[in-house]
Amino acid sequence: MPKTNEKDAYFFSHDCNARNDPKILALRSVYGAEGYGVYFMLIEILREQPEYKLAVNKYIWSTLAMQMQMQADTVQKIIEDCCTEFTDGESNEPLLINDGKHLYSASLLRRMGRVEDVSRIRSAAARKRWENQSCKVFEAGGGDVGNDASGMQKHNKTMQRKEKERKENETICTIGAKEKKPTAKKRDPFSDFAKDDPDLLSALRGFEEMRNKIKKPMTDQAKKRLLTELAKLSGDRDTQIAILHQSEDRCWAGVFALKSDQDYQPGARGSKPRQTSTADKMGALRDLHDAFSGEG
DSSP states (O other), X not given: OOXXXXXXTTOOOOOTTGGGSHHHHHHHHHHHHHHHHHHHHHHHHHHTSGGGOEEOOTTHHHHHHHHHTSOHHHHHHHHHHHHHTOBOSSSOOBSSEEOSSEEEOHHHHHHHHHHHHHHHHHHHHHHHHHHHHHHHHHHHHTOOTTTOHHHHHHHHHHHHHHHHHHHHHHHHXXXXXXXXXXOOOOOOHHHHHHTTOHHHHHHHHHHHHHHHHTTOOOXXXXXXXXXXXXXXXXXXXXXXXXXXXXXXXXXXXXXXXXXXXXXXXXXXXXXXXXXXXXHHHHHHXXXXXXXXXXXX
């Protein structure tokens, strides 16, 4: 008798290409999708029955018709043809069998037989593992599995105690996880320096992105040194933003006092070339050296 109270109670294998089976093709050629649906609805009903068979009585066709929401004579005609007409050329086995007492499918019986065989094998293997484990427990305690009833009681108490300890440990771990303080969020030097000035913070982020692009990423210590130098150059936020934009535009690794474009473009339109002293030239070289040497 099939078990109908377990999670696999209604399982039965169904080939994905069942529609192309010769007997099914014959059924479809006569009754189309309607016949195909009646056949497989009946297979599902048979799967739910004791021994996977449906008792044949005077109410069978009206009962099936009610479940399938069809006319009883139509259901009867399709199922009777499945029992007599739709067979294959080799075994001459029809889709369904009506022996006068029961209506059933030989194919379903074979498939469910294999399923039950596998289930029995697995149950026997599980029972054997449990018995072997019990033997080990009783042997360790000096008991006898077959004859010592007190040994079974001791085993049950041991298992209950272990389960109780496991639950207590889980509770302790859960409480410990709740009481664990969250890790403090790492402070960002740029955010601390910019405070509530979004323009300054944007300029700092732009400078940082430029450093990453030129393969000179900044550590937190490098950021702090940069901010110290920036504060020395100017205490005015607008000037600091301009200094950062200057370094970003020219891909300088550091920050420097603002330079006029004319310092780098002698002979600009509307002006005469600026005479540069030797001291100015040396200072410019030092600035360039510092700019491209970068920080740690």
